Amino acid sequence: MSRPEHPIRVNVTSEFVPEQSNPGESRFVFAYHIAITNEGAIPARLLTRHWIITDGEAKVEEVRGDGVVGQQPSIAPGETYEYSSGAILKTPVGSMQGSYGMIDELGERFEAPIPVFRLAVPRMVH
Structure with missing residues (x-):
């Protein structure tokens, strides 16, 4: 039996x-x-x-934990799981990236990458 593909797509706003x-x-x-x-x-x-959370002064904080927002959701083929959370920075600009540790129904563990995204205070309007 061939190894299954794990195309998990992560979108962030x-x-x-x-x-x-x-x-x-x-x-x-x-x-x-x-x-x-x-x-x-x-x-x-x-x-x-x-x-991996990086602030505007290039200070890096790593956070590891179980699940997301207190859950370890199972995501069926074609389904999307959505949640919201937050981060506090000491600077008005930063970025986050990382990965989710996943396991498929056959017991194979794999990583789903979370692409880098910006955290930025919008420009002030004068």
Whole structure:
């Protein structure tokens, strides 16, 4: 039996959350919205997450943990699992990237990459 492909697509959008931010205290809050689509032929379950968060001063923070937002969703072929979360930076610009640790229904573990995305305060209008 050939090894199954694991085409998991991750789409991310992010936004600045001004009402929770305090630039005077170097606190910039961002929300990000994730859509994880299983484009493969067999179900896959998200077990872990690994984030690499880089702020505008090139300080890097790594975050590892089980699941996302307290869940370890199983994603059937053709289905999309969506969730929202947030990050707090000390700078108005930064980026995030990482991967999800997945397991398919045959017990094979694999990584689904999360492409790099920007976190940025929109330009102020004068």
